[in-house]
Amino acid sequence: MRQIVVAITGASGAVYARSLVRMLVRSACRVHVIVSPRGAQLMQMELGIEHVTAQALVECGSDRVVFHEYADMVDALASGSVNTDGMAVCPCSMHTLAEVAAGMGSNLITRAAHVHLKQRRTLVLAPREMPLSVIDLENMLRAARAGAVIAPACPAFYTELKSVQAVADFVASRVADCLGIHEEIEEFRSL
Ligand SMILES: Cc1cc2nc3c(=O)[nH]c(=O)nc-3n(C[C@H](O)[C@H](O)[C@H](O)COP(=O)(O)O)c2cc1C
Numbered sequence: 630m631r632q633i634v635v636a637i638t639g640a641s642g643a644v645y646a647r648s649l650v651r652m653l654v655r656s657a658c659r660v661h662v663i664v665s666p667r668g669a670q671l672m673q674m675e676l677g678i679e680h681v682t683a684q685a686l687v688e689c690g691s692d693r694v695v696f697h698e699y700a701d702m703v704d705a706l707a708s709g710s711v712n713t714d715g716m717a718v719c720p721c722s723m724h725t726l727a728e729v730a731a732g733m734g735s736n737l738i739t740r741a742a743h744v745h746l747k748q749r750r751t752l753v754l755a756p757r758e759m760p761l762s763v764i765d766l767e768n769m770l771r772a773a774r775a776g777a778v779i780a781p782a783c784p785a786f787y788t789e790l791k792s793v794q795a796v797a798d799f800v801a802s803r804v805a806d807c808l809g810i811h812e813e814i815e816e817f818r819s820l
Contacts, residue, residue, distance in 0.1 A: 630657060630658065630659050630693075631656075631657075631658045631659070631714040631715075631810070632658070632659050632661060632712070632713045632714050633653050633658045633659070633660055633661065633713065633714055633715055633716070633717070633808060633810070634660075634661045634662075634663065634706060634713055634715070634716035634717070634741055634745075635649055635650055635653065635660055635661070635662050635663075635716070635717050635719060636662075636663045636664075636665070636668075636716065636717070636718040636719070636721075636725070636738040636741065636742070637662065637663070637664045637665065637668040637669075637671075637672070637681070637719070637720070638665045638667065638668045638718060638720060638721055638722040638724070638725045638738065639665055639666075639667025639668050639670060639671050639722050639724070640671070640720035640721060640722040640723070640756070640757040640758065640782075641671065641675065641720065641757055642671075642675075642719075642720035642755075642757045642782050642797075642800075643668075643671045643672045643674075643675040643676050643678075643720075644675060644676060644793065644794070644797040645719050645720050645755065645757075645782050645797050645800050645801055645804075646668075646672075646719050646720065647676060647686050647797070648794070648797040648798050648800070648801035649717065649719050649801040649804055649805060650662065650686045650687060650694060651686065651687050651688075651801075652798075652801055652802065652805050652810070653805065653808075653810060654687050654691075654693050654694060656805070656810045657693075658693065658714075658810060659693050659694075659695065660693060660694050660695070661695050661696075661697055661706060661713070662681070662686070662694060662695065662696050662697065663696075663697045663698075663699055663706070663737050663738050663741065664681050664696075664699060665699055665722075665725070665736070665738055666699065667722070669681055681696075682696075683696070697737055698737065699736050699737050699738060700736060700737070701737055702736075702737060702740060704737055706737060706740075706741040706744070707734075707737060707740045707741065707744065708744065709744045709747060709748045713745070713750065714750075714751075714808075714809075715745070715750055715751035715752070715753070715808045715809065716741060716742060716745045716750070716751070716752050716753070717752075717753040717754075717755065717804050717807070717808055718738065718742060718752075718753070718754050718755065719753070719755040719782070719801070719804050720755055720756070720757040720782050721754045721755050721756045721757070722756075722757075722758075723756065723758050723762075723765050723768070725738060725739060725742075726754060726756055726765065726768050726769065726772065727764070727768050729742045729743070729746075729752075729754065729768075729772050729777065730767075730768035730769075730771040730772045730775075731768075732775075742754075742777075746775050746776050746777065749776065751778065751807070751808055751809065752776065752777045752778065753777070753778045753780050753804055753807040753808055754769075754772060754777050754778070754779055754780065755780050755781065755782045755800070755804050756769065756779065756781055756782065757781070757782040778807045780803060780804050780807050782800050783800070784796045784799045784800050785799065
């Protein structure tokens, strides 16, 4: 079973994160979820999720969702010796982007991202901010040069998406694509 890390940070777009976790579970992945404190606040504000649990994210298959503590720096995901098949930060705040670009690892999200880069594994960052400062742009370039895939949470509308959920699924399916997960997401893909 493929092991995918999904980090949820405090950028707007909690719905993208929920959609991505659902998609990965349907694709028979084990999903390792890390939520930043601000990410948890956005989950509450945007989706009404008081406590981010497996049941709150997926309707079925919740046994394939494993939570890891944001502040737990002795967690397995902090170590390069524990193998995974990729990581996505979705949505990715400019704060977390900056830490990743600077090579910092002050919490489990940025440490796990750093591990993915140094181990040459797939790291997908889905930043959401508008407009972008020169610092944000430089951080994206720096992270991309270090091997990260920059996949902005940026939906397209040429497929006449009919709901917020469809917009979220569009973005999440692109992130899943970048992770190399293509199965079971056809129904979410609009093109
Ligand atoms: C309601 C709300 C919406 C926010 N939306 C964004 C956003 O879209 N993009 C972003 O980069 N930061 C956004 N922020 C700011 C981040 O939450 C803040 O920089 C925080 O330090 C990020 O921490 P984290 O990366 O550890 O989650 C938002 C904050 C709040 C309270």
